[in-house]
Amino acid sequence: MTISPAVVIGTGLVGASVGCALTAAGHRVHLEDRSLSHARVAAGVGAGTLDPAVGTEVALVVVAVPPNALAPVIIDGLHRFPYATVTDVGSVKAGVLNALWDSDADVARYVGSHPMAGSQFSGPVTARADLFTDRTWVIAPHRKSAQAATDTVRELVRACRAQEVIMDVDVHDAAVARVSHLPHLMSVLMAGRLTEVPAEQLQLAGQGLRDVTRIAGSDPGLWQQILGANSGALLPELRAIQDQLGELIKAIEDDRAGRPEPARRNGQDGTGAGASELRPHLERGVAGTRRIPGKHGAAPVQYRRLVVEIPDTPGALSRLFAGVGQAGVNVEDIAIQHDPDRQLGYLSLAVDPDQADALSTAMTAAGWVVGEPDPSPDLPD
Ligand SMILES: NC(=O)c1ccc[n+]([C@@H]2O[C@H](COP(=O)([O-])OP(=O)(O)OC[C@H]3O[C@@H](n4cnc5c(N)ncnc54)[C@H](O)[C@@H]3O)[C@@H](O)[C@H]2O)c1
Ligand SMILES: O=C(O)C(=O)C[C@]1(C(=O)O)C=C[C@@H](O)C=C1
Known part of the structure; x- marks a missing residue:
């Protein structure tokens, strides 16, 4: 399946990242955006060329405009590029498809898709060629999609080094309500509370x-459109969370009421009837995090984390990783925290639980200060 030359319409974060990934993979990419400056910046970061494409030669069109603009731009793309497969990267799929059914466009050449990768940033300045590497990319064929069109989109996903998942449009929209849109709103509510927190308290963040x-x-403008396009699937999720929040409040009220007054004042653990009601909520949270797939879409893996003190000096990180390499241990993930008071950081290394003790011993013997391996299995990222 050929995907060259390709046209990317909408050269913001996602479109320019697609352009960069395809260009890096050796494909010719033509860029279009209603904002010429976005297209120029996208070309500048290596997403493709501003030269117009020859309509009849184009093999693939990737539409990466905001949700409300998707349907008209896809329809226009199907008309302007008569032999091309047209896909979009929109976050919600059903409404776009319904608009296409109502149009005179050649819908067989359209197969919607959705890379499950992005960021909190907008615009081509933040584009990255590796944005989609190892990330899930949903392909959502419909009942009239041509097989060749689906295969072309699969090739796009491969070229962007993502992991394809084929999914029905409605199943996709229900899934993203749960794994993307509800989490987004929880984050928004939490962050919104911070507007009422005094600055000196925020220092503790x-x-x-x-x-x-x-x-x-x-971008609130983008998310208003995403949430509006998926409100049918989102509302039951929001109501379920509302119920659970009520249960959580009650558990904490009962916990408080169950403590004898001196224990409550001293902040001690309660022994009253309500004291145990909170725990199932906390355990449910742990269980949920463990269900998130691991790297490369694999089954969840519970790594263990070793925390190593690392001096803030040149070469310290490379010495540390050399030591890990000599111990023959593969590091699955890393995170660094900086000590606010001392000139050192804490490097957290996620490793196979079977190798954690041996690595800890080897690193300690090499002179590193290693925290005890966390006895509880780590949660996947
Ligand atoms: N941001 C994410 O994390 C993310 C992830 C996956 C998918 N998506 C989806 O990708 C799409 C693009 O999102 P983004 O984050 O790249 O947004 P963005 O704001 O960074 O980019 C959108 C681009 O589309 C252009 N545009 C708007 N209307 C247009 C039109 N009618 N014709 C041509 N160009 C037009 C804008 O000028 C802008 O350059 C959205 O549909 C979004 O749902 C976003
Ligand atoms: O910001 C991120 O990390 C994202 O991946 C964003 C994210 C997501 O929720 O997974 C947000 C919306 C898109 O439709 C796809 C990706």
Whole structure:
């Protein structure tokens, strides 16, 4: 299946990243955007050329415009590029397809798709050729999609080094309500509360808060369109969370009421009837995080994390990784926290649980200060 030359319409974060990935894979990419400056910046970061494509030669059109603009731009693309497969990267699929059924466009050449990769940023300046590497990319053929069109989109996904998942349009929209849109709103609510927190208290913000609020920094205009396009699937999820929030509040109220007054004042653990009601909520959270697939879409793997103190000096990281390599251990993930008071950081290494003890011993013998391996299995990222 050939995907060259390709046209990317909408050269913001996702479109320019597609352009960069395809260009890096050796394909010719023509860029279009209603904002000429976006297209220019996209070309500047290596997403493709501003030269117009010859309509009859184009093999693939990737539409990466905001949700409300998707359907008309796809329809226009099907008309202007009469032999091309047209796909889009929109976050919600059913409404776009319904609009296409109502049009006179050659719908057989359209196969929708959705890379499950992005960021809180917008525009081509933040584009990255590796945005989709190893990330899931949903392909959602419909009942009239030509097999050749689906195969062309599969080739696009391969060229962007993503992992394809073929899924029905409605199943996709229900899934993203749960794994993308509801999490987004939870992050928004949490981050919104911060507007009422005094600045001196915000100084205490740690990584947990940053993890929970990152995506709340996304473009409200884009998300208003995404959420509006998927409100049917989203509302039951929101109501379920509303119920669970009520249960959580009650559990904490009962916990509080169950503590004898001195224990409550001293902040001690309660022994009253309500004291145990909170725990199932916390355990359910742990169970949920463990269901998130691991790297490369594999089954969830519970790694263990070793925390190694690392001096803030040149070459320290490379010495540390050389030591890990000599111990024959593969590092699955890393994270660094900086000590606010001392000139050192803490490097957290996620490794196979069977190798954690041996690595800890080897690193300690080599002079590193290693925290005890966390006895509880790590949760997947
Ligand atoms: N941001 C993410 O994390 C993410 C991830 C996956 C998919 N998506 C989807 O990708 C699409 C693009 O999102 P983004 O984050 O790249 O947005 P963006 O704002 O970074 O880019 C959108 C681009 O489309 C252009 N545009 C708008 N209307 C147009 C039109 N009618 N014709 C031509 N160009 C037009 C804009 O000028 C802009 O350059 C959306 O449909 C979104 O749902 C976003
Ligand atoms: O910001 C990120 O990390 C994302 O991957 C964003 C994310 C997601 O929720 O997974 C958001 C919306 C898109 O439709 C796809 C990806």
